[in-house]
Amino acid sequence: MSSDEHDEQLNLLQTITMEVAAAGDIGSALEIVLRRVCEKTNWALGQAWLPNKQKTLLECGPVWLCGGPELADFRATSEKNQFPPGIGLPGRVWEAKAPAWIEDVREDPNFPRFAAARALGLKAAVGIPILSGDQVIAVIEFFMREPRNENEQLVKVIAAVAAQLDLVMERKFAAAELSRTNEILHSILSDMGDAVVVADKDGSFVVFNPAAERMFGQGATQTSPAEWPQRYGLYLPDKVTPFPANQLPLTRSLRGEEVNDAEMYVRNAKVPQGLWIRITGRPLRGPSGEVLGGVIVCRDITAIKEEEFFRAGQSQVLEMIAADKPLPEVLNSLVLLMEGQAEGLRCSILTLSRDGQHVHHGAAPSLPEVYVKAVNGLSIGPRNGSCGTAMYTRKPVVVTDVMTSPLWADYRKLAEICGLSACWSTPIVSAQGDVLGSFAMYREEKRGPRPEEERLTSIATHIAGIAIERQRQQEALREREERISLAAESADLAFWSLYLDNNTVWMSEKGRAIYGFDPDAHLTCDSILSRVHPDERAKIKAEYDSACSIHGKFESEHRLLLPYGKVRWVIMRGRCIKDEAGKIIETIGVTVDISSQKQADLHLQVEREEMAHRNRVSLMGEMTASFAHELNQPLTAIANNASAARRFIERGNIDPALLQELLQALIADSRRAGDVIQGIRSLVRKDTSVHTHVNLNSVIEETVRLVSTDILSRESVVTTELDPQLPQVDAALVQIQQILLNLIMNALDASEGLKPSERRIVISTRSDKGDVAEVTVRDFGIGLPTDRPDKIFDHFFSTKQKGMGMGLTIVRSIVEAHGGTITAENAPDRGARIVVRLPAARGEFAKSKAAA
Amino acid sequence: MSESADANEVCLLDDDVSVLNSMRFLLLAEGFKVRAFSNPEEFLAHAGNNHVAVLVTDVWMDRVTGLEVLARLCAISPNTKVIVITAREDAAARATATAIGPVAFFIKPFDDERFIAAVRGALA
Numbered sequence: 015m016s017s018d019e020h021d022e023q024l025n026l027l028q029t030i031t032m033e034v035a036a037a038g039d040i041g042s043a044l045e046i047v048l049r050r051v052c053e054k055t056n057w058a059l060g061q062a063w064l065p066n067k068q069k070t071l072l073e074c075g076p077v078w079l080c081g082g083p084e085l086a087d088f089r090a091t092s093e094k095n096q097f098p099p100g101i102g103l104p105g106r107v108w109e110a111k112a113p114a115w116i117e118d119v120r121e122d123p124n125f126p127r128f129a130a131a132r133a134l135g136l137k138a139a140v141g142i143p144i145l146s147g148d149q150v151i152a153v154i155e156f157f158m159r160e161p162r163n164e165n166e167q168l169v170k171v172i173a174a175v176a177a178q179l180d181l182v183m184e185r186k187f188a189a190a191e192l193s194r195t196n197e198i199l200h201s202i203l204s205d206m207g208d209a210v211v212v213a214d215k216d217g218s219f220v221v222f223n224p225a226a227e228r229m230f231g232q233g234a235t236q237t238s239p240a241e242w243p244q245r246y247g248l249y250l251p252d253k254v255t256p257f258p259a260n261q262l263p264l265t266r267s268l269r270g271e272e273v274n275d276a277e278m279y280v281r282n283a284k285v286p287q288g289l290w291i292r293i294t295g296r297p298l299r300g301p302s303g304e305v306l307g308g309v310i311v312c313r314d315i316t317a318i319k320e321e322e323f324f325r326a327g328q329s330q331v332l333e334m335i336a337a338d339k340p341l342p343e344v345l346n347s348l349v350l351l352m353e354g355q356a357e358g359l360r361c362s363i364l365t366l367s368r369d370g371q372h373v374h375h376g377a378a379p380s381l382p383e384v385y386v387k388a389v390n391g392l393s394i395g396p397r398n399g400s401c402g403t404a405m406y407t408r409k410p411v412v413v414t415d416v417m418t419s420p421l422w423a424d425y426r427k428l429a430e431i432c433g434l435s436a437c438w439s440t441p442i443v444s445a446q447g448d449v450l451g452s453f454a455m456y457r458e459e460k461r462g463p464r465p466e467e468e469r470l471t472s473i474a475t476h477i478a479g480i481a482i483e484r485q486r487q488q489e490a491l492r493e494r495e496e497r498i499s500l501a502a503e504s505a506d507l508a509f510w511s512l513y514l515d516n517n518t519v520w521m522s523e524k525g526r527a528i529y530g531f532d533p534d535a536h537l538t539c540d541s542i543l544s545r546v547h548p549d550e551r552a553k554i555k556a557e558y559d560s561a562c563s564i565h566g567k568f569e570s571e572h573r574l575l576l577p578y579g580k581v582r583w584v585i586m587r588g589r590c591i592k593d594e595a596g597k598i599i600e601t602i603g604v605t606v607d608i609s610s611q612k613q614a615d616l617h618l619q620v621e622r623e624e625m626a627h628r629n630r631v632s633l634m635g636e637m638t639a640s641f642a643h644e645l646n647q648p649l650t651a652i653a654n655n656a657s658a659a660r661r662f663i664e665r666g667n668i669d670p671a672l673l674q675e676l677l678q679a680l681i682a683d684s685r686r687a688g689d690v691i692q693g694i695r696s697l698v699r700k701d702t703s704v705h706t707h708v709n710l711n712s713v714i715e716e717t718v719r720l721v722s723t724d725i726l727s728r729e730s731v732v733t734t735e736l737d738p739q740l741p742q743v744d745a746a747l748v749q750i751q752q753i754l755l756n757l758i759m760n761a762l763d764a765s766e767g768l769k770p771s772e773r774r775i776v777i778s779t780r781s782d783k784g785d786v787a788e789v790t791v792r793d794f795g796i797g798l799p800t801d802r803p804d805k806i807f808d809h810f811f812s813t814k815q816k817g818m819g820m821g822l823t824i825v826r827s828i829v830e831a832h833g834g835t836i837t838a839e840n841a842p843d844r845g846a847r848i849v850v851r852l853p854a855a856r857g858e859f860a861k862s863k864a865a866a
Numbered sequence: 867m868s869e870s871a872d873a874n875e876v877c878l879l880d881d882d883v884s885v886l887n888s889m890r891f892l893l894l895a896e897g898f899k900v901r902a903f904s905n906p907e908e909f910l911a912h913a914g915n916n917h918v919a920v921l922v923t924d925v926w927m928d929r930v931t932g933l934e935v936l937a938r939l940c941a942i943s944p945n946t947k948v949i950v951i952t953a954r955e956d957a958a959a960r961a962t963a964t965a966i967g968p969v970a971f972f973i974k975p976f977d978d979e980r981f982i983a984a985v986r987g988a989l990a
Binding site: 647649 | 882884885887889890894896975978
């Protein structure tokens with residue numbers, strides 16, 4: 015290669031590089047390369063091949079250059095050809111990714127366009143790949159009319175030029191790509207429903223898409239972040255407090271913070287109805303992480319929010335129902351909630367009376383008073399306005415114009431005054447299918463309900479139904495409770511329930527009176543326990559716990575100690591209610607005040623003791639002979655002995671041994687007299703309750719001896735037949751004596767009309783199986799009433815002239831107090847037999863067994 | 867006849883031993899000869915074999931009443947002078963005793979002087 019040629023080629027390279035760099039697009043750059051290479055290096059024809067989209071074939075590109083019109087045929091031939099990798103000159107270059115030189119195409123076996131080339135006299139050819147990285151993005155080829163050997167230098171120059179082209183093409187592709195991406199982004203931002211706002215780090219808006227303009231009422235403005243809340247009408251979720259500028263999501267993203275799902279309320283001149291948005295914010299960062307700006311994406315959540323508020327409103331009304339707020343208050347809240355859901359909507363609720371015939375005002379906060387008053391108390395019927403008809407027919411009634419509807423014939427004037435045009439009413443029906451009332455919507459326009467209004471109606475009737483039904487149930491429950499309470503109070507019963515899970519107590523009024531609690535005091539289980547008498551409290555609590563856990567019920571008689579020291583006797587009965595798991599959740603029961611009964615019992619007890627005492631005193635009266643004798647004997651002896659001693663002394667011949675004997679006798683007789691008096695006193699004593707082990711045989715002998723003088727004076731005989739094996743009994747000695755004295759005196763009385771020889775009384779004892787001591791007093795007198803021998807134990811029954819008729823009654827009560835029995839019967843031949851059976855003292859049974 | 871067949875002997879009958887003894891002492895102190903019985907049958911047996919000038923007897927006794935004793939004594943020894951002592955004022959007993967004819971009737975406790983005078987009188 016000559017140096018000129020070399021220079022020429024360097025020159026070419028420089029020219030092409032500059033021109034290509036200046037080229038606007040890939041097409042003109044290709045054209046420049048093809049033209050300049052042809053001009054400067056004597057090629058007759060140049061053209062470009064580009065891979066198809068699938069990158070399977072090379073196609074002849076739109077740009078070519080040729081020396082003259084005669085070469086157009088070759089171009090046409092090329093355009094008809096497509097080369098897969100390895101086929102033809104372009105295919106070879108594509109596959110090898112390297113230049114290829116053909117000295118003469120006529121002699122090349124791999125040149126399909128051979129015929130066209132020969133016809134035009136094209137001989138030498140070169141193909142050069144244009145590479146972008148590893149990829150062949152085009153192949154250029156050149157032809158000349160004469161054969162030529164491969165010129166390496168030339169190939170290098172052309173390849174270098176082609177490499178320039180590669181740079182240009184790469185840059186152009188990137189630009190085209192970027193512009194397409196920009197278009198897509200723009201289109202997305204324009205069409206998307208979410209608002210997107212981008213600001214640079216100084217707070218100037220860079221992007222403010224149409225959705226953002228709609229949402230905020232206006233587009234980007236030249237305002238600082240501090241002005242944004244006021245400018246765009248941004249508020250906190252309370253809807254009134256302006257959103258603090260430094261807390262705005264965009265401001266925060268400009269500070270480099272990420273913001274997720276912040277809620278904001280927007281209201282301004284362009285958005286007077288206000289709307290709710292949810293905002294996500296992100297900082298935009300440069301390559302080294304510095305904040306370049308911020309972006310927020312805002313979504314309109316007004317519909318979601320309103321549904322949320324509506325649901326919250328419904329929950330609030332349901333809570334009111336659950337809290338048993340007064341029905342008018344509940345219905346009023348419900349109506350206001352519904353009215354808040356649509357512009358210009360007015361609603362009312364009417365309830366149906368228990369007789370099912372008349373309507374009552376329920377709630378109508380937005381309707382005039384005159385309307386409410388006029389409607390209250392009207393009858394239902396087939397042509398009774400929207401509501402009266404809806405309740406009557408049990409079907410929704412839609413009246414689009416009350417002025418023309420026959421249902422409103424009677425109420426037009428009223429509707430006119432109130433400015434009502436349309437009225438749609440739906441019956442409120444209970445779960446059981448009973449009509450409870452109606453829910454109505456009123457509008458000033460003449461039209462039927464829209465789907466949204468129908469949805470509101472179905473919700474309103476559902477909730478109103480719950481409220482009215484609940485109130486009716488509560489009323490029924492209250493009535494039932496009142497009836498029970500009335501019954502309980504008249505029966506002096508206190509009702510109560512202990513709720514164990516929250517330790518509260520319900521108690522009827524009567525119960526509170528019995529326990530001394532204020533009518534409205536809050537009660538717990540401990541409050542009840544605190545009223546139990548301190549002496550019994552621990553015992554009652556333990557009994558209660560164990561009875562409940564073992565038997566599931568509880569009964570106890572105990573004392574209460576009320577404030578100011580008042581004591582009450584009560585009987586408390588309770589039953590436990592358990593859950594499925596067997597845990598006690600509630601105890602219900604009654605408490606009965608038995609104080610007056612208890613007092614009567616105590617009084618009776620005192621009276622009984624009093625009577626028994628009187629009986630003993632009166633017995634003593636009957637035993638005067640015996641007592642006189644018993645006392646007179648020792649007194650006589652004392653008097654005699656004293657007199658004797660005096661006389662011996664006066665005579666002066668006293669023998670000391672004799673005197674000793676006299677004094678000894680004096681002492682003994684004094685003691686004897688003292689014992690008699692002691693015996694009388696013990697019989698007259700009031701308290702006779704001391705129990706000891708008593709041997710009945712001894713007591714019988716003692717008692718018979720005590721009354722022996724009376725027996726003698728009545729010319730009677732008492733004999734005893736005593737069982738030596740008789741067990742001892744646990745008894746009050748004096749009371750046992752009292753039993754025997756009464757029975758003996760009675761038997762003596764019964765024998766009075768008999769001849770002296772027949773006045774016999776037999777007292778016998780017998781051990782019945784060892785566990786009972788049996789005493790029988792038998793006489794041979796007139797006997798007992800044959801119809802009912804045991805009548806003699808009745809109060810005031812007496813066959814005698816002088817008796818009080820109390821003796822045997824007292825005997826029976828004493829016997830029974832000792833756990834024994836007493837029976838009276840007529841003996842087979844004649845006379846009466848009174849049998850007393852007393853239980854053997856503990857341990858006596860075994861002893862008597864052993865003895866037997 | 868036994869050595870006790872003394873015309874001045876006074877017989878005492880009372881089932882209450884202490885009363886019986888006290889009367890014996892009283893009469894002994896006044897120098898009487900005394901024979902005491904607590905069992906009516908023993909006394910009646912004695913009276914059957916001996917002369918009994920005076921009998922002081924109680925009315926109310928366990929086994930037999932004093933009146934019964936008097937009735938039987940009347941049959942054995944109609945001349946015995948009887949003094950009746952009783953612990954209890956009893957109209958019927960008094961009438962019966964009087965019918966049998968005691969020389970004196972005392973209710974316990976009795977005046978010692980009058981009793982001694984009565985015994986002395988009966989012996990005279």
